[in-house]
Amino acid sequence: MTTDQTGPDQTEPDRTGPDGLPEAAQDGAAVPMAAAPAEPALAALELTVRFNAPGGRTARAVDGVNLDLRPGEILALAGESGCGKTTVARTLLGLERPTAGGITFQGRPLQYGTKALKAYRRDAQLVLQDPTGALNPRHTVYDAVAEGLRIHGIHDNERDRVADALSRAGLRPAEKFFLAYPHELSGGQRQRVVIAGALVLDPKIIIADEPVASLDASVRGEILALLMRLRDDLGLSAVVVTHDLGLAWNIADRIAVMYLGRIVEIGSVDEILTAPQHPYTRALVSVLPDSPVGEPQVLAGEPPDATDVPGGCRFHPRCPALAGGEAEAAGVADDCRRTELPVLPLGQAGTSCHLVAARAQAVAATP
């Protein structure tokens, strides 16, 4: 099997060069991004979400995230639990309101009125981690899939639409499943029902939160293949939230790695997972079995909590490059501890790290 079984719309955006306005996104809240290669299907601009934590503290769950989802691509949003990736996904769906910044869908800002939000929800669909919980145990497969149609008042051809969605999700013959209850299905079949329930509204975007984390190993590949096929056949764009870099390698075109409410590295999967730049991404990749980047680097400690974000680079207390003296050698150790990094701009690949920036500068300086 070759690497490039090129799908119809395998947009392989190379890391956009310096022409992609490096500065623009850093200073404004709602910057209309003209520079992205194609109009993004969905974008988050300087997204910030804060929660009130017990004890009067504020959790900065998402703290300035620029993220674009291009038409027909699968974007993986990776990171440890508590890094804010699920909050980003929920905010992209309009289930959470941003504290600052905003979401644009097909170039227009997302409105939070009841009507506008309902219309948006035909276009953007959610697939949850645990298909067992995502299906009401008292509803048949038919009811579960038809729920979206009923909510949106689509009554013509309900039966055909449901059958069509089920067979597109790989449950064939669809009629056979109509009257089954979730507990009569296997885990993989349940996740297909959830996916069918999303497909029945002909969405443009699917946001999947750990879509295979609770499935059996042998079923996992089938569901991932299904997601890829939907992208290829229907031109869907998808954000896949996951802690599993193998999943990103399996299906995603681009990957954004989050740490403590920020994206620390974003770019094409092939580049980031084979040659990660950010020390955090490096560490994540290095602990994978048969990792492409040398020695496993097990980070000490727990991911810090969002109510207490360290100053400077937010990764610096755990950073192996800082602890190992590499940052010192490059002369950025002080920056790492004190200088806050700018938010990565929208629409381009990038790494949010003082050390990486210093090295790039050094390379540029040498003739």
Place this chain on the structure above:
Amino acid sequence: MSAPSTPAPAGDTDGPDTSTPPAGAPPADPSGTGVTPRLASARAVAWARRRKAFADFWRQYRKQPAGLVGLGVLAFIALATVLAPLYTDESELRAVNAPGERLESPSGTFWFGTDEVGRSILLQVIWGARVSLQIGIVAAVLAVGLGTLVGMMAAHYGGWTSWLLMRLTDWFIVLPSLVLAIALVVALGASRFTIIVAIALTSWAGTARLVRAQTMSIEGRPYLERARALGAGHWHQMSRHVLPNLMPLILASATLQVSSAILTEASLSFLGLGDPSTVSWGTILERAFHAGAISYGAWWYMLPPGFAILAVVLAFTLCGRAMETVLNPRLRGAK
């Protein structure tokens, strides 16, 4: 992993019932692959499944001896009261038609003796059951309905609404409900209707707390998140997901509520706040008390209505507990 995920209730003896079809993975379609008649049959199958769910419930319920006793007692009382006009003469309840002597002790003619004007106690207990049960059931339904509404709203709308509703609930919980009921009946004037309202108003708060907790747990489930992401409004979420899942709890709670409503009614009537134009168990006790049945030693005047209350309350409680156990498998425990 298809079928065994059904949490087979421990020790479920498989009778020769028709529980086999959903065992395999997706149910084998009954009719070949015809296309059009499918949805019509979908309704039918949905009904069949509902019937089966009821059959399952009954099979579990049957294993609760206490529940069966309660049900038997209730069935007997229900039959006796509903058929009362067929085998008794209501007119004998009026003092002018009293067939017996004053305070006759139990005999072949008057099994439970007579009261101070010569009316049969048995007759009064039978007709009193009609009033007591009616008030008890209607008040319980009202109370549970109100409690469910408040509980669901408090859980669903957070913030101020919730805070306000829950403080109101707390207030009703801490108030001595009998005192409140007395005050209400006095203020509104004693009638069957006001007694029902007073009982309902003073007993909904417990249900509200219960329903609120359960609603919050249901609202945290992923399928509600999914429904919201699909664009479901409040009404859809409540009617399609929350309420159906609350039903078992509400049903069990209502059954238990009936017994406390009957008790409250009896207390109110005993305190002289009953509907003066009708006979209920509470009013019989009240009149017995005022007629000096105690000093006279007319035990037959006090005990029958007392035992009737005890029996009905016990029966409803037994049924309610049995239902709770069946509907909430966690209570079933290891046998």
Place this chain on the structure above:
Amino acid sequence: MTTGATEKDDTKEGSGAVRPTLEIDDLRITYRGSRGEIPAVRGISLSLNPGDTLGLAGESGCGKSTVAAAVLRLLPPGTEVTGRILLDGEDILAMSFGKLRAVRWAGASIVFQGAMHSLNPVHRIARQIAEPIVLHEGIGREAAERRAVELMSQVGLPSWRAQSYPHELSGGQRQRVMIAMALACAPQLIIADEATTALDVMIQAQVLRLLKQLVSERHIALVMISHDLSVLADTCERLAVMYAGRLVEHGPSREVFAGARHPYAQALSAAFPTVGDPAERRNPHGLAGDPPDPGNLPSGCSFHPRCPVVMDECSTATLALRAARDDWQAACLRVDGPEAVAAPTLLTKGDA
């Protein structure tokens, strides 16, 4: 039973080897439920020497957790168990209950998935770790708590955490507390049943590193149960893959992971891609069909309805493990002696 045991002992004496820590011999476990008898484990034999690490892989319902529970006799009453489980030479299944209780901490201990939720929320960490020590070794609480703090530092928990309550710890820390508890009475065998599955990649790496280190330092035997073959291959020396209550493959883990002989083991190892491997980029591998219903198993090879390289004989032949090499067995008709190579056809799977 007894004759079998002496035979076993003889062979061990003969080879001059140490006594195995755990020996499972033709273990069969049948649950009795409302739907009749459900065979969960259908004849499994395994053996672990001190210092051995074995990865037990398989999907939900394949019986891997049942095996783990059987080793400490934690199965629900009424479950039928036949065969033999020897823990350090003593038959677990024939043991008196008092003896068993001692064995449960001092002989072998289990760390379950999500076990971190089973900590008592109202007791401090050190006290909870010390509890089994007090119970089993009869030393004072204070001495036991000192031991607990030592154990905590061994599993990488700072000693000031000893006076914390469970809710003050993160999930990874609580899981390490569970491991410290499992180690408390210095058992010879640790069974980790999906112990790291719920943890983050980085924490998982920390815990796995810790387990590996403990195995080599204390010379204990470790059985790791997971559905993630890549993690097992990375942590354990040997890998056993279960399907429908039986072992379908058993061999050196790196080799099994890289080139499994049984088509199911192939599918399972392909399910977790190697990041950086071009062959797996944009090419998720799955296996059509669903795991079998243990109450209604297919005839012949239980895997044949899902097998991509199924042959006619597969639906009738009864299968046992066949030697693919002297240290490597697989239960597949296509495996035929050391030279045979099971066609690795899975990797060319197209999409239906």
